[in-house]
Amino acid sequence: xxxxxxCDKVGLKRxxxxxxxxxxLMNFIINxxxxxxxxxxxxxxxxxxxxxxxLRWINYLRPDLKRGAFTEAEENQLIQLHSRLxxxxxxxxxxxxxxxxxxxxxxxxxxxxxxxxxxxxxxxTHQPIDLDHxxxxxxxxxxxxxxxxxxEHENQQVETKxxxxxxxxxxxxxxxxxxxxxxxxxxxxxxxxxxRNTNYSTTSTNSDQGSSSSQMNPSMNYDLNDRHQSAxxxxxxGEDGEDYGSLKQWxxxxxxxxxxxxxxxxxxxxxxxxxxxxxxx
DNA sequence: AAGGCTTTCAACCGCATTCGT
DNA sequence: CACGAATGCGGTTGAAAGCCT
Numbered sequence: 509x510x511x512x513x514x515c516d517k518v519g520l521k522r523x524x525x526x527x528x529x530x531x532x533l534m535n536f537i538i539n540x541x542x543x544x545x546x547x548x549x550x551x552x553x554x555x556x557x558x559x560x561x562x563l564r565w566i567n568y569l570r571p572d573l574k575r576g577a578f579t580e581a582e583e584n585q586l587i588q589l590h591s592r593l594x595x596x597x598x599x600x601x602x603x604x605x606x607x608x609x610x611x612x613x614x615x616x617x618x619x620x621x622x623x624x625x626x627x628x629x630x631x632x633t634h635q636p637i638d639l640d641h642x643x644x645x646x647x648x649x650x651x652x653x654x655x656x657x658x659x660e661h662e663n664q665q666v667e668t669k670x671x672x673x674x675x676x677x678x679x680x681x682x683x684x685x686x687x688x689x690x691x692x693x694x695x696x697x698x699x700x701x702x703x704r705n706t707n708y709s710t711t712s713t714n715s716d717q718g719s720s721s722s723q724m725n726p727s728m729n730y731d732l733n734d735r736h737q738s739a740x741x742x743x744x745x746g747e748d749g750e751d752y753g754s755l756k757q758w759x760x761x762x763x764x765x766x767x768x769x770x771x772x773x774x775x776x777x778x779x780x781x782x783x784x785x786x787x788x789x
Numbered sequence: 790a791a792g793g794c795t796t797t798c799a800a801c802c803g804c805a806t807t808c809g810t
Numbered sequence: 811c812a813c814g815a816a817t818g819c820g821g822t823t824g825a826a827a828g829c830c831t
Contacts, residue, residue, distance in 0.1 A: 524799070524825080546816070562817075563800065598819060613820070614798050795829075806818070 574606025591634040
């Protein structure tokens with residue numbers, strides 16, 4: 509027999525989300541909040557399952573997401589956390605406000621794993637790779653690198669109280685909210701849909717933060733004319749290739765959508781939607 | 790310029806856990 | 811307590827972009 513599917517998938521759409529779908533979902537959640545994911549697609553007029561809507565919101569549409577490349581400090585902390593917590597991505601993600609578990613998992617699997625291996629450290633165990641064992645070849649240099657790296661990690665672990673630390677600069681995130689809320693600087697909200705590292709590639713790190721708002725969150729500094737290239741890479745136009753109305757219109761409409769209570773005066777960076785209103789935790 | 794290979798990351802799947810009755 | 815439904819989580823996949831020859 510097998511397990512029942514989480515939802516009736518007959519006639520449901522799959523694959524990359526279109527701009528229109530994103531718009532519908534975002535609009536719905538902002539206006540109504542999240543009470544039951546199962547009902548969201550029906551009420552929002554989406555041919556998606558609730559699970560898919562939830563994932564899209566959490567990993568992509570949430571306005572409190574911090575987009576952009578991982579800083580070295582973030583990577584270091586990620587390594588430390590992983591050594592303690594293993595593949596418990598959601599736990600790890602809770603130490604990185606604005607980052608999603610999916611993002612962290614992807615970053616670990618595609619970048620950090622590789623880095624550690626290059627340094628002679630087993631990413632699974634965080635122990636120096638026993639090259640004698642693995643290859644039957646003795647390699648002092650690699651082991652040295654690995655040992656050094658491990659020592660470095662251990663030293664950092666002593667220094668850092670992991671449960672209390674968050675790497676992300678709260679001010680940075682708050683500034684992002686302000687940009688969102690006020691449309692300050694040269695914010696163009698279409699950028700919220702621009703995906704992949706088309707945007708990340710121009711992302712400044714935390715270390716060079718503090719200049720213009722577009723640098724604070726470069727993913728938002730998005731050329732409307734270039735939308736089909738970057739946003740379209742994943743969040744595409746409609747299936748019929750239709751261009752979804754005036755972008756200006758959308759930007760204007762979003763202005764009124766982002767009247768989320770609390771963001772402006774927030775003192776923490778964690779938020780959640782309750783009873784249709786965004787509240788801070 | 791073109792084709793093949795590699796990398797990245799959004800999205801899916803299915804199991805685990807939590808919640809409501 | 812038991813059961814079913816809803817949600818959360820981690821592993822995996824596949825499309826698209828980037829890179830290399």
